[in-house]
Amino acid sequence: MRRHLTQELHNFIERGRDRQLRLAVTGLSRAGKTAFLTSLVHQLRHAGLEARLDLLRAAREGRLLGAQRVAQPDLGVPRFPYDAAMASLDGTPPHWPAPTRGISELRLTIKHRTRRARGLLGDTATLTLDLIDYPGEWLLDLPLLEHDFLSWSEAQQTTMGSERQRLAATWLSAAEALAPDDEADEGQLAEIASHYANALRASREAGFADLQPGRFLLPGDLEDAPVLQFFPLPGVREANRAELDALPETSVYKTLARRFDHYRRHVVKPFYREHFRRFDRQIVLVDVLGALNAGPERFEDLSRALSTLMRSFDYGKRSLMSRLFSPRIDRLAIAATKADHVTPEQHPNVVALLESLLAEPLKDLRYADVPVKALSLAAVRATEPREVDNDGQRRAALRGTTLEGEDVLLFPGDVPSRLPEHDFWARQGFDFTAFRPPHRDTPELPHVRMDAALDWLIGDKLK
Secondary structure, three states: OHHHHHHHHHHHHHHHOOOEEEEEEEEOOOOOHHHHHHHHHHHHHOOOOOOOOOOOHHHHOOOEEEEEEEOOOOOOOOEOOHHHHHHHHOOOOOOOOOOOOOOEEEEEEEEEEEEOHHHOEEEEEEEEEEEEEOOHHHHOOHHHHHOOHHHHHHHHHHHOOHHHHHHOHHHHHHHHOOOOOOEOOHHHHHHHHHHHHHHHHHHHHOOOOOOOOHHHOOOHHHOOOHHHOOOOOOOOOHHHHHHHHOOOOOEHHHHHHHHHHHHHHHHHHHHHHHHOOOOOEEEEEEOHHHHHHHOHHHHHHHHHHHHHHHHHOOEOOOOHHHHHHOOOEOEEEEEEOOHHHOOHHHHHHHHHHHHHHOHHHHHHHHHOOOOEEEEEOEOOOOEEEEEEEEOOEEEEEEEEEEOOOOEEEEOOOOOOOOOOOHHHHHHOOOOOOOEOOOOOOOOOOOOEOHHHHHHHHHHHHOO
8 A cells, every 4th residue: 555655646746747648549450559559669668779769859869768667557457568569570470469459558767868058968867658558449439428329329320331231231130120119138139239249340350440339349358248238229319319218118228228328337438537538648540551441431431430539538738737637638649550551752642641531630639729740650660662663664662571471572552642532432442462570680670750759749758
């Protein structure tokens, strides 16, 4: 108890001195959160040695001394598996770290020299950086806090396009046969909920992102629990709220509504309260190229999911009082991941496309005067840029190794600089190849613009 109180007092003092930051690494499933966190830790630990961080000012000036992993604040949460992730990248052959399947935390202390007047180096100082990793699937549940069962059911009907309806045909057929005032049958509801979970999994495999509830995709310790035996009810409308609310407690509608409310209060709200209300900085990782590969319906689905999700975070200016008692995100980066999967001259288009994808939330953030930076990055660079001769003309290309182990030299294709029109998809498809991590002979972990991301997110605290 005394040790816990001592740690809490230390954290309180450090936050008061603005020497402690909580970084939200936000991204949906397969956006690259685990690779990003692994690279972030590696780059800071190797600062001044093998890491190349020229775009991080403190490193460029020789003031960044490195970082160490220290005991995390919550001993009841597993530690982020950095060593296991590095073992994957160093494997024979190298492979990407395993996807996140639960909550984990990591605390870094970053040591640097302060900068005095006229560029002279001063004393050393330490910044504490807290990082949290979590399944992207669970992140999708945060917008449920804005809904009750009726509004959620109606919203799901409007977001489920033709292809998702096809993937959910078995569930839809069973759910549409239910009437809201039917007597609830526990076995029947469990079976239909199972069909709904299967439909969500099929949609994820097909490249869709806006899938709720997220725990249906990755249940964790809630596997087979009754709290996961619900689903949106087709056909219900806000206009019928009064008569739906008057139905008996044993009806299908009231039973599903009760389970939804329990899920929202006892699963989603604690997850948000314990892990998502205390962030100071945020980076949103977006697999733009994967969405382009998947086609127009999935691309629009990703845009909608991200725009809805970003409303779940608190943004605004920080002060001493807010740092101590009501943290809010005062600086944000949005990053298109896997930038090494296209040639370097395409990177500006990737960033422009990302800004178009998140146009509405970015307008709100800029209106609130929250600094935002858009960039493209690769947490672990898997390719090398090359040039090839094409009928006497030099053309950009990439050299890398596919996930299947084939060494290739290719031009992945052009990236549009704005949201594609519907006829554009018919004229031009996208086929960006997925690559395995590079084989390394040195401790250096190659990247694309990780240093720029770090400079934006924490560089102002390394002065």
